[in-house]
Amino acid sequence: MEIEIEGGSVTRILMGVSESTIKGHPHASISSRGAFDWTIQKIVRHNTSAFKLLFLHVQVPDEDVVFCICEENHSIMTVCHNFLLLGFDDMDSIYASPEDFKSLMNRDRAKGLHLLEYFVTRCHEIGVSCEAWIKRGDAKEVICHEVKRVQPDLLVVGSRGLGPFQRVFVGTVSEFCVKHAECPVITIKRSADEAPQDPVDD
Amino acid sequence: MEIEIEGGSVTRILMGVSESTIKGHPHASISSRGAFDWTIQKIVRHNTSAFKLLFLHVQVPDEDVVFCICEENHSIMTVCHNFLLLGFDDMDSIYASPEDFKSLMNRDRAKGLHLLEYFVTRCHEIGVSCEAWIKRGDAKEVICHEVKRVQPDLLVVGSRGLGPFQRVFVGTVSEFCVKHAECPVITIKRSADEAPQDPVDD
Numbered sequence: 001m002e003i004e005i006e007g008g009s010v011t012r013i014l015m016g017v018s019e020s021t022i023k024g025h026p027h028a029s030i031s032s033r034g035a036f037d038w039t040i041q042k043i044v045r046h047n048t049s050a051f052k053l054l055f056l057h058v059q060v061p062d063e064d065v066v067f068c069i070c071e072e073n074h075s076i077m078t079v080c081h082n083f084l085l086l087g088f089d090d091m092d093s094i095y096a097s098p099e100d101f102k103s104l105m106n107r108d109r110a111k112g113l114h115l116l117e118y119f120v121t122r123c124h125e126i127g128v129s130c131e132a133w134i135k136r137g138d139a140k141e142v143i144c145h146e147v148k149r150v151q152p153d154l155l156v157v158g159s160r161g162l163g164p165f166q167r168v169f170v171g172t173v174s175e176f177c178v179k180h181a182e183c184p185v186i187t188i189k190r191s192a193d194e195a196p197q198d199p200v201d202d
Numbered sequence: 203m204e205i206e207i208e209g210g211s212v213t214r215i216l217m218g219v220s221e222s223t224i225k226g227h228p229h230a231s232i233s234s235r236g237a238f239d240w241t242i243q244k245i246v247r248h249n250t251s252a253f254k255l256l257f258l259h260v261q262v263p264d265e266d267v268v269f270c271i272c273e274e275n276h277s278i279m280t281v282c283h284n285f286l287l288l289g290f291d292d293m294d295s296i297y298a299s300p301e302d303f304k305s306l307m308n309r310d311r312a313k314g315l316h317l318l319e320y321f322v323t324r325c326h327e328i329g330v331s332c333e334a335w336i337k338r339g340d341a342k343e344v345i346c347h348e349v350k351r352v353q354p355d356l357l358v359v360g361s362r363g364l365g366p367f368q369r370v371f372v373g374t375v376s377e378f379c380v381k382h383a384e385c386p387v388i389t390i391k392r393s394a395d396e397a398p399q400d401p402v403d404d
Binding site (some may be wrong): 003004005008011024038042043044046047048050126131153154184185186187188189198 | 205206207213222240242243244245246247248249252327352355356380386387389390391
């Protein structure tokens with residue numbers, strides 16, 4: 001029996017990706033890389049033309065801005081940009097002028113773009129179609145909102161695989177998405193041997 | 203870049219499948235069929251040789267028995283069989299002799315085998331490799347135990363997609379598996395238009 005695939009369309013997989021929390025390392029977190037590798041190896045496999053990966057990175061809500069990396073030419077499109085001088089997550093510096101905020105914002109944006117560039121480049125190397133964008137807000141709320149808007153076939157989120165005690169403080173994004181996202185959700189727990197000594201170093 | 207797939211092995215997807223609860227309808231439940239269809243259409247697609255589906259049906263613990271349907275010739279292997287005269291889920295009849303239990307047990311087993319036959323036949327038609335077996339026990343505990351034993355790449359469970367109030371009474375299997383299964387889990391919620399008027403009729 002022939003497998004009927006609706007309209008011959010590709011399977012669109014939305015992946016929530018995050019940066020490593022190690023200061024000065026604007027790299028993909030271990031859990032995000034793990035979730036990506038798993039999705040390629042176990043789901044996409046060699047059937048690259050049948051899938052499209054959508055990468056969403058949610059940054060803390062210090063500004064209301066949307067950036068997109070266009071897969072074809074890696075150009076950056078700024079869709080919306082309302083600068084708010086509130087809520088930066090790096091408190092090591094003192095901000096004395098509007099310029100301080102501007103440079104910080106640029107650095108913050110650059111980190112997010114580096115993160116997306118990592119995944120877009122990997123997709124390009126593998127030969128799987130993709131799109132990537134950044135949104136600001138509460139990660140779990142934004143991811144579920146984007147699922148509603150983008151309507152992917154599947155949402156993949158990495159998880160640090162923490163114990164119940166640690167989960168009280170972190171790692172509730174995946175649990176929230178499993179309950180509230182309006183599409184099937186896979187949580188990829190990081191394997192124990194990939195966990196850094198300090199849980200913050202993911 | 204070539205996608206490296208460990209040992210060139212297939213992606214093994216374990217699916218927990220259940221019967222419809224409508225009396226006299228030994229058919230796959232709407233949620234099980236939905237989860238199967240989704241997995242074929244969105245994950246396996248036409249890449250049938252890269253996947254193997256493993257169907258696990260968990261029956262209520264009235265006996266400790268394992269049946270397997272062998273994909274190649276549909277023969278039934280009884281691995282273990284310890285008959286216990288306790289805990290049947292159908293209370294419409296009075297059981298007066300050991301023979302009554304035996305015929306009931308045969309009917310129960312036949313229902314479970316029909317269920318697995320449905321999925322094995324569909325896999326055969328589609329051309330995707332599969333295995334199917336029945337275990338007795340508490341569904342959520344047995345599924346997680348089988349994940350540990352069989353070590354699939356992915357567990358897929360259907361869910362009735364009930365509201366928080368209804369979830370208190372049913373539908374906790376998927377939630378338990380998401381938390382406790384030692385592999386990534388996808389819960390496929392039944393879409394609203396597939397829900398029967400009476401939730402019990404799934």
